[in-house]
Amino acid sequence: MLGRTANDLYWLSRYIERAENIARLLEVGYRIVLLPREGEGFHEEWRSTLESAGCMQGYMLRHGDLVSRKVIDYMLFDTSNPSSIAACLASARRNGRAQRTSLTREMWESLNSSWLEFQAIKPATITSNSLPELLDWVRARSALYRGAMLNTILRNDTFYFSQIGTFIERADSSARILDVKYYHLLPSSEMVGSGTDNFQWSVLLRSVSAHRSYRWVFKDQYRPPKIADFMILNRQMPRSLRACYDELTVALRDLAALYGARHECHATVEATRDLLLEADIETVFQSGLHEFVQDFIGRNSRLGNEISAAYHFID
Amino acid sequence: MRTAFDEMNGFGGEVRAPYRAFVEWLGVQHMNTLSQKTAEAEILFRRSGITFAVYGDEAAAERLIPFDIFPRIISGEEWRKLELGIEQRVRALNAFLYDIYHRQDILRAGIVPDELVIQNAAFQPEMIGVDPPRSVYSHIIGIDLVRTNEDEFLVLEDNTRTPSGVSYMIENRETMMHLFPDLFSRNRVRPVENYPDALMKTLESVAPSNLDAEPNVALLTPGIFNSAYFEHSFLADQMGIELVESSDLIVIDGLLRMKTTEGLKRVDVLYRRIDDTFLDPLVFDPSSLLGVPGLFDVYRSGRVTIVNAPGAGIADDKAIYSYIPAIIEFYTGKAPILGNVETYNCRDPESLKYVLSRLPELVVKEVHGSGGYGMLVGPRSTMEEIDAFRAKILANPCNYIAQPTLALSTGPTLSGSAVSPRHLDLRPFVLVGDRVRLIPGGLTRVALKKGSLVVNSSQGGGTKDTWVLQE
Numbered sequence: 001m002l003g004r005t006a007n008d009l010y011w012l013s014r015y016i017e018r019a020e021n022i023a024r025l026l027e028v029g030y031r032i033v034l035l036p037r038e039g040e041g042f043h044e045e046w047r048s049t050l051e052s053a054g055c056m057q058g059y060m061l062r063h064g065d066l067v068s069r070k071v072i073d074y075m076l077f078d079t080s081n082p083s084s085i086a087a088c089l090a091s092a093r094r095n096g097r098a099q100r101t102s103l104t105r106e107m108w109e110s111l112n113s114s115w116l117e118f119q120a121i122k123p124a125t126i127t128s129n130s131l132p133e134l135l136d137w138v139r140a141r142s143a144l145y146r147g148a149m150l151n152t153i154l155r156n157d158t159f160y161f162s163q164i165g166t167f168i169e170r171a172d173s174s175a176r177i178l179d180v181k182y183y184h185l186l187p188s189s190e191m192v193g194s195g196t197d198n199f200q201w202s203v204l205l206r207s208v209s210a211h212r213s214y215r216w217v218f219k220d221q222y223r224p225p226k227i228a229d230f231m232i233l234n235r236q237m238p239r240s241l242r243a244c245y246d247e248l249t250v251a252l253r254d255l256a257a258l259y260g261a262r263h264e265c266h267a268t269v270e271a272t273r274d275l276l277l278e279a280d281i282e283t284v285f286q287s288g289l290h291e292f293v294q295d296f297i298g299r300n301s302r303l304g305n306e307i308s309a310a311y312h313f314i315d
Numbered sequence: 316m317r318t319a320f321d322e323m324n325g326f327g328g329e330v331r332a333p334y335r336a337f338v339e340w341l342g343v344q345h346m347n348t349l350s351q352k353t354a355e356a357e358i359l360f361r362r363s364g365i366t367f368a369v370y371g372d373e374a375a376a377e378r379l380i381p382f383d384i385f386p387r388i389i390s391g392e393e394w395r396k397l398e399l400g401i402e403q404r405v406r407a408l409n410a411f412l413y414d415i416y417h418r419q420d421i422l423r424a425g426i427v428p429d430e431l432v433i434q435n436a437a438f439q440p441e442m443i444g445v446d447p448p449r450s451v452y453s454h455i456i457g458i459d460l461v462r463t464n465e466d467e468f469l470v471l472e473d474n475t476r477t478p479s480g481v482s483y484m485i486e487n488r489e490t491m492m493h494l495f496p497d498l499f500s501r502n503r504v505r506p507v508e509n510y511p512d513a514l515m516k517t518l519e520s521v522a523p524s525n526l527d528a529e530p531n532v533a534l535l536t537p538g539i540f541n542s543a544y545f546e547h548s549f550l551a552d553q554m555g556i557e558l559v560e561s562s563d564l565i566v567i568d569g570l571l572r573m574k575t576t577e578g579l580k581r582v583d584v585l586y587r588r589i590d591d592t593f594l595d596p597l598v599f600d601p602s603s604l605l606g607v608p609g610l611f612d613v614y615r616s617g618r619v620t621i622v623n624a625p626g627a628g629i630a631d632d633k634a635i636y637s638y639i640p641a642i643i644e645f646y647t648g649k650a651p652i653l654g655n656v657e658t659y660n661c662r663d664p665e666s667l668k669y670v671l672s673r674l675p676e677l678v679v680k681e682v683h684g685s686g687g688y689g690m691l692v693g694p695r696s697t698m699e700e701i702d703a704f705r706a707k708i709l710a711n712p713c714n715y716i717a718q719p720t721l722a723l724s725t726g727p728t729l730s731g732s733a734v735s736p737r738h739l740d741l742r743p744f745v746l747v748g749d750r751v752r753l754i755p756g757g758l759t760r761v762a763l764k765k766g767s768l769v770v771n772s773s774q775g776g777g778t779k780d781t782w783v784l785q786e
Binding site for chain 1: 361362363538539544545548549551552557558559560562563573574575576577578
């Protein structure tokens with residue numbers, strides 16, 4: 001496979017995953033803004049939405065003030081924002097079009113029709129009533145693409161690089177949500193025990209679509225250490241850091257087996273995965289939840305760079 | 316201009332034999348259903364991404380070529396004659412290419428004027444003395460044919476460089492079989508889907524000799540913004556070969572290699588869909604940012620095969636075209652089976668005089684133009700347009716050829732809710748390697764505007780599925 005192809009497949013998956021994550025963050029952000037609440041205003045919610053998406057700086061440069069309508073527009077339609085859903089879908093399609101030969105017809109058609117349908121939406125027609133529907137649509141399209149990929153693609157390097165892109169992006173997204181909201185999980189926060197915190201815990205779990213699965217796994221009410229454990233170390237939760245690294249380890253091992261060669265990235269992925277496997281949540285809290293998350297974000301981004309170098313993504 | 320021959324009705328009268336089953340079927344169709352099927356076809360094409368870019372039209376960066384749902388039908392017997400004529404022609408074209416890059420017998424014999432070849436921009440002096448495998452230069456050729464009556468198909472143009480459109484031949488058929496399965500049960504239509512397989516066999520058959528392993532074949536595209544990008548990726552996909560851009564290629568230690576996830580890998584056959592000029596900046600165009608430096612040296616040393624060969628374009632040059640019948644006779648010793656359209660080279664003073672006196676009835680083309688750009692269709696032009704063109708011809712007569720305005724055959728076409736005759740041409744695709752392979756079918760282009768004779772997609776033309784009946 002060409003290095004350029006691997007690069008495009010990797011980014012194609014990242015953009016599809018990113019579109020879905022942005023849709024989920026917007027859904028949560030919007031939900032909060034709608035609720036009558038005391039204390040912090042909606043500004044705080046949009047701030048953390050934008051920070052979790054890594055878009056705060058870009059947004060402030062463009063708009064300067066936090067207004068729901070502008071935030072939604074910036075995250076949905078503004079193509080000057082490389083993480084907007086419009087930009088993600090366009091980039092994903094552009095990568096896919098450049099690698100049309102590597103995609104199955106099902107994958108290409110889902111990618112192409114998502115882009116075409118999104119193009120047809122007029123931003124002005126999106127009201128607060130139709131927004132949830134649109135965000136659901138984005139998530140459904142992402143699921144359709146991944147389903148098409150999982151069901152139709154050959155299990156070779158095309159598949160492995162697609163998986164790697166998905167899970168590097170997902171791990172990054174989950175970690176950034178924790179990075180922005182970690183303080184709601186600190187013991188001091190639990191002591192307060194107010195309704196607001198309970199609400200924030202629910203927001204955190206919703207941001208990774210885990211608010212219901214939490215109950216199935218723990219049969220308990222929301223408790224910060226368990227939430228942290230669920231989002232970081234639990235291997236059942238498909239958006240936990242651990243689950244992402246399980247997938248990354250498998251994909252990279254399969255790649256090593258296919259090519260008959262291991263690289264630096266293999267040692268890195270295994271080290272991080274072992275860390276997540278062996279850690280318990282108490283130790284994580286003792287040594288600092290925020291430090292742990294930040295260290296993880298650094299490791300994840302390093303892994304991405306090592307993969308890119310090992311497989312000649314660019315020259 | 317007299318009435319055109321119609322593929323379905325001839326010059327008026329009974330339905331021609333190849334169209335009988337189709338006409339019966341058409342008789343029981345509802346117009347609403349047909350319009351609906353047209354819309355359905357468009358959705359299928361758009362979903363598969365079969366689009367093309369129109370140069371100079373940014374807004375329509377990804378346009379669909381209109382598709383007409385009525386097939387163009389050719390009988391088995393008609394096809395057999397075309398087959399013989401096409402095979403004869405492509406063998407002669409390759410013999411001509413071999414000759415002009417070696418002994419140049421045909422120039423010595425005075426059949427083709429020296430300067431027309433030697434001073435031609437499409438002639439590549441670097442190719443002199445190079446021996447491509449099996450002496451084939453133009454491996455993939457599109458022959459543009461027009462029909463003027465029951466018995467006469469004429470060659471309007473040869474495409475010996477990088478002919479495109481074959482993906483439409485295949486996708487049009489896929490779409491038709493999807494939309495009208497019942498039509499295919501009434502007619503025995505020869506399949507075209509084996510084209511990629513035939514192409515792969517052809518490419519492998521011209522690989523350098525003495526390879527240790529199966530040849531590694533790659534398709535070189537200018538990239539995603541090229542108008543034919545869909546076709547490039549379609550063919551690479553169908554053949555299971557890498558679709559490379561020049562930045563994916565590098566010459567190291569005298570071999571052409573591509574940059575893969577596992578490091579560098581040798582390329583043995585390069586099916587290039589870029590022009591000669593962009594192949595190798597060291598040889599063809601030093602200012603080009605595209606291309607693979609050193610590629611031509613590897614080619615010359617026989618360690619990679621470039622398909623079609625550099626310099627193959629001289630054989631389809633419009634100034635050479637009028638000599639093709641003589642070229643066929645020279646190399647095969649036989650009269651051409653397929654004729655040419657009568658052509659006046661404006662470089663010749665007598666012809667120039669004639670052309671200038673008859674502009675309103677002629678079609679004038681630039682010698683190096685393509686895609687229907689820069690041409691004059693006399694009968695469809697205003698006096699101002701004709702005068703403007705006259706000035707252009709006078710400024711540089713060598714740059715123009717002229718042909719009579721042909722009454723191209725028409726075929727039934729769905730326009731709005733009526734069945735109307737529209738002018739057609741036909742481009743069959745022929746492959747030359749260890750043997751000549753011709754897929755029964757081709758690309759039928761149709762001028763959708765009433766009366767129009769320009770079938771180019773860049774000028775509002777559409778396409779049709781092309782049927783060759785099994786008889």
